[in-house]
Amino acid sequence: MGEGSVGIGLVGLGNIGTGVVKVLQRNAEVISERLGFDLRLVRVSDLDLETDRGVDLAAVRFDSDTDGLLADPQVDIVVELIGGYDVARRVTLQAIENGKHVVTANKALLALHGAEIFDAADRAGVDVAFEASVGGGIPILRSMREGLSANEITSLHGIMNGTTNYVLTEMEATGEDFEVVLKRAQDLGYAEADPTFDVDGIDAAHKLTLLVAMAFGARLTFKDIPTEGIRGLAPVDFEAAERFGFKIKLLGIAKQHEDGRIEARVHPTLIPATSLLSHVDGAMNAIAVHGNAVGPTLFYGAGAGELPTASAVVADLMEIARELRRGTAGRVAPLSYMPHALRVRATMPAGEILGRAYLRFTAVDRPGVLSHIAGALGERGVGIEAVIQQSRGEQAESVPVVILTHPAREAAVRDALQEIDRLPDVTAPTLFVRIEDET
Amino acid sequence: MGEGSVGIGLVGLGNIGTGVVKVLQRNAEVISERLGFDLRLVRVSDLDLETDRGVDLAAVRFDSDTDGLLADPQVDIVVELIGGYDVARRVTLQAIENGKHVVTANKALLALHGAEIFDAADRAGVDVAFEASVGGGIPILRSMREGLSANEITSLHGIMNGTTNYVLTEMEATGEDFEVVLKRAQDLGYAEADPTFDVDGIDAAHKLTLLVAMAFGARLTFKDIPTEGIRGLAPVDFEAAERFGFKIKLLGIAKQHEDGRIEARVHPTLIPATSLLSHVDGAMNAIAVHGNAVGPTLFYGAGAGELPTASAVVADLMEIARELRRGTAGRVAPLSYMPHALRVRATMPAGEILGRAYLRFTAVDRPGVLSHIAGALGERGVGIEAVIQQSRGEQAESVPVVILTHPAREAAVRDALQEIDRLPDVTAPTLFVRIEDET
Structure with missing residues (x-):
């Protein structure tokens, strides 16, 4: 750790990684003022050392030695921005094992390997922060x-x-x-x-x-x-x-x-x-x-983009850095209620979900089709609220028929659609879109 | 402080105060789970001890002894919800002097006496949190x-x-x-x-x-x-x-x-x-x-209301309580950058503000009026982007004339309006509304 500062190691200098360097450099003054000390980017690793990213890395050790970065005593917090699953997982777990705090924007990694990663962080007493993984710059x-x-x-x-x-x-x-x-x-x-x-x-x-x-x-x-x-x-x-x-x-x-x-x-x-x-x-x-x-x-x-995503990554860095300087990082999971409070919870099967539905049928423009469709829905207790039947003119063989249903269980609607989509006059699979009245 | 809990003292059991009691009681389980300990409402003071607020205060000391509450060793955090200036200021400063952390929703108090209050909190090493004072429940x-x-x-x-x-x-x-x-x-x-x-x-x-x-x-x-x-x-x-x-x-x-x-x-x-x-x-x-x-x-x-505002008050309570249990409350102003970083800053006078303007003139419906208005604006370099001149039919004496200007300094517009509002055909003061194109 640099004198009076907290050391950052960045793994992955792509789009977001470059944004993180830009934000750390451009907003260094406001960041230091808010923290009372500096966030110092000490090391960056990437396989591509050639591409010009438009950022000045003269004061930073920049090489392809990711393992070295993860073990570097000057690095207090590792930022994982390589994306994907396998390498990102290995890097993240190695950082945790080395006692480094981790900031990541990798939702795919966390969605699939979150349990393993948070359990490891819990055991090691380090923080894993991931604000940037959802909603980009939105906190x-x-x-x-x-x-x-x-x-x-x-x-x-x-x-x-x-x-x-x-x-x-x-x-x-x-x-x-x-x-x-x-x-x-x-x-x-x-x-x-x-x-x-x-x-x-x-x-x-x-x-x-x-x-x-x-x-x-x-x-x-x-x-x-x-x-x-x-x-x-x-x-x-x-x-x-x-x-x-x-x-x-x-x-x-x-x-x-x-x-x-x-x-x-x-x-x-x-x-x-x-x-x-x-x-x-x-x-x-x-x-x-x-x-x-x-x-x-x-x-x-x-929700995406170099600088907005970097805004969230650096906010995480600042929060961990502040905890580090106070000697409280990782001790009581200040950065999340995860993994402590996470419990496996029963989920509601999609079939039980109650709501209105938008249905678009593709059917031959012939009398009786609507009656068949309405009948199949009605038999399952799915009420019809509104219908739009468009005629596409004389030469169209199939026309869209749009129906809005009253609130119904999804299973009942799906069951009706199975029957409807087998009708000879229905010429393409029906589109089923759910309606949410409360957003 | 109760065993394993942080003690709350609430001053002012009006609308928001009652909401705070409701949130602390109804959401006690989720709050404890997130904190790892209880937030315990130990004491409430209000002048009105009679009105039924629909909350159960059986386990709470409820009286009119505000000074007693502010000095009570069981109270770690004081919630000031009395509103107004004088009493609220006295209560807040006394709480701070007694070494209590303070949570308030009182924007009027902070807007007028913020400097005094934050300076006192800084000297006493306590936190003053005020999320609820702006935007109600919005964090x-x-x-x-x-x-x-x-x-x-x-x-x-x-x-x-x-x-x-x-x-x-x-x-x-x-x-x-x-x-x-x-x-x-x-x-x-x-x-x-x-x-x-x-x-x-x-x-x-x-x-x-x-x-x-x-x-x-x-x-x-x-x-x-x-x-x-x-x-x-x-x-x-x-x-x-x-x-x-x-x-x-x-x-x-x-x-x-x-x-x-x-x-x-x-x-x-x-x-x-x-x-x-x-x-x-x-x-x-x-x-x-x-x-x-x-x-x-x-x-x-x-932005207002009993429960939304209480949501913000209790979030502040939880944050201070967590810091308290970690032994870090008040030490490094985790709850705000105030007062440390606050500096007096030069402000831009309203006259210098550059923007488009919406102007509604009230004028006699007579040829030549628009020419006078446009002339007065034009002389100050205020360009006209659009005009709507409504005729109210034959018997109306005055009609509204609406003008949208091109971007102009506010001082130039105000100066033109001074002249225009003295015109004999202009029968009421002109309405000037600023346009913000970037929101």
């Missing part, structure tokens, strides 16, 4: 841990993936197809060449496992979260949603039921156009949290 | 202090008074006059019998002094903040704003300029109808904070 984990700490959290609804929110916002604004908008998002750098992680909801589900842990003290894993992406949405869905007074957002949703069970899921969702969450557009993120004392709250900001 | 101070700690804060824009936001939302929705809506707000309990504090912007300005301290480390007082309320707004202003793509909100605004000067003000403001802040309706609050790393953020929630 959402810290807000639930500290700001809303007096509350029983009852539900949360979050736009937690900027790529999909950008795609949905553009589809709504332009009326273009998913594939067209996705291509443009890729060209603009808002979406990866392989967009699976984002558009299929996997990234949001990773983040939701962390939010659920923080909100409910529940130890879920990624596999416990029913997850659907946005590939099935078409321009007609945005038009129909608007007619009914809704917007379509990819949400991570978690609720704590009175019986103690946790409901957690990721899927496209119709939310009222009057809700604040429905106005969160483009690549921005927002998480609406409901507490039993505070009522509804919402936290909004950039 | 906005904590978010700036911890979550955004790596940022230089560049600006903040906040809807910080629920009463005025309710009135503005209703005026916009119904087209009714200010007085009509205010009366209804009073009947519904959203506004006080004497609404001055709220509708004239005083409450918002109190809160802004605290936000400015937290955001910029600047020691401003209430008197440093130019403050205007919402009494001058008429239904025509909401109509005209909507035609130009704006909503009208009472904002507290603060900015840090490159030359280090602080700009801080409270007034009705036209903000783009596309901004998230413009969708914050009814009695809700929201504060948009811009940091140089994180970019734009927004924090939303209930």
Whole structure:
């Protein structure tokens, strides 16, 4: 540890890592003023030592010797920003074993190996902080841990993936197809060449496992979260949603039921156009949290990007550094209620979830089709609230039929859809989108 | 201090005080689980011992002996919820002198006597926490202090008074006059019998002094903040704003300029109808904070009310209690950067503020009036971007003329208005509302 400062070692000098260097350097003065001492970047490791990242590393030891960094006595806190699973897991566990505190932005790592990592940190008496892993620069984990700490959290609804929110916002604004908008998002750098992680909801589900842990003290894993992406949405869905007074957002949703069970899921969702969450557009993120004392709250900001994510990483560094200087870091898990309070909790099966549904059928434009569809729903006790049947003109063979149901169990709706999708006049699988009235 | 617990003494059992008792009791289990020990309400004092507040105080010493409470060795943290200035100041200073940590929701007290109180706390080595004093249940101070700690804060824009936001939302929705809506707000309990504090912007300005301290480390007082309320707004202003793509909100605004000067003000403001802040309706609050790393953020929630405010008070109690049990409370001001980092900062005079303006003239409907108005503005270099001139039909003597200006210094606009308001055809003082394009 440098004299009067706390030493930082950074593993992984990619996009976010470079942002962390920038924030540490540009805001060094305000950081020192707030802490009363310096945060000193002493060492950086990366396999790529050639690329010019536009930051000055003259005062920093920069090499590929990650093991050396993890063992360096000058390094008090290790920042893990390599991403992925295997190497990140090994680096994180080695840092912990070496008695280093760890700051990470790696939601995938924590969603899959969180239990192992937090248990190891607990044994070693070090902190693992991960504000940047959810909501980018939005201090959402810290807000639930500290700001809303007096509350029983009852539900949360979050736009937690900027790529999909950008795609949905553009589809709504332009009326273009998913594939067209996705291509443009890729060209603009808002979406990866392989967009699976984002558009299929996997990234949001990773983040939701962390939010659920923080909100409910529940130890879920990624596999416990029913997850659907946005590939099935078409321009007609945005038009129909608007007619009914809704917007379509990819949400991570978690609720704590009175019986103690946790409901957690990721899927496209119709939310009222009057809700604040429905106005969160483009690549921005927002998480609406409901507490039993505070009522509804919402936290909004950039969910990704070099500097916003670095803002959260450096906030974690500052918090650990302050604890270190006070001699209290790692002793009482000030940075999280994890892993101590985390318990395996029963989850509510998706079939039991009660809510309204948006259904888009693709059917031959012929009398009697609606009667069949309504019949199949009615037999399972699924009531119909509204119908929009569009005729596409004489030459169209199939037309979309949109139905809004009254509140029903998801299992009943799914069961009806199985029968409906086997009808000869129904020419494509039905789209089923859940409606959340309370966001 | 009770065995294994931290002792709380509550001074003032009004609305918020009762809410604090409710939250401590209803959420006792989750609070204990998160802390690892109990928060124990040991003593409550109030002048009114008769009113039934609907809470069970059987296990608590409840009397009117405030001095006894402040000196009680079982009390580790004093919660000051009496409101007002004089008694609250005396109680707070006495608590500090007795070595008690203090939690307060009293923005008026802190805005006027903050320097004295924080200096006393610093000397005594105790913490003074006040999350509930701004934004009710929204953890906005904590978010700036911890979550955004790596940022230089560049600006903040906040809807910080629920009463005025309710009135503005209703005026916009119904087209009714200010007085009509205010009366209804009073009947519904959203506004006080004497609404001055709220509708004239005083409450918002109190809160802004605290936000400015937290955001910029600047020691401003209430008197440093130019403050205007919402009494001058008429239904025509909401109509005209909507035609130009704006909503009208009472904002507290603060900015840090490159030359280090602080700009801080409270007034009705036209903000783009596309901004998230413009969708914050009814009695809700929201504060948009811009940091140089994180970019734009927004924090939303209930700005007042028994339980939301109590949520913030109890979060403060939990934070101090945790520090107490670790033996670190008060030692390094973990609860604020105040008073250590607070410095008197130069403020930007209102006249220098550069921005677009919304001007509503009241003039006789006669040719030549607009020419006079435009001339007076043009002579001071104030360009006109748009005009709406409404004719009210043949029998109206005066009609509103609405002008949107290009960006101009406020002093130039005010100077032009002085001349314009002396014109014989101008029959009432002109309404001047600032436009903020970046919220």
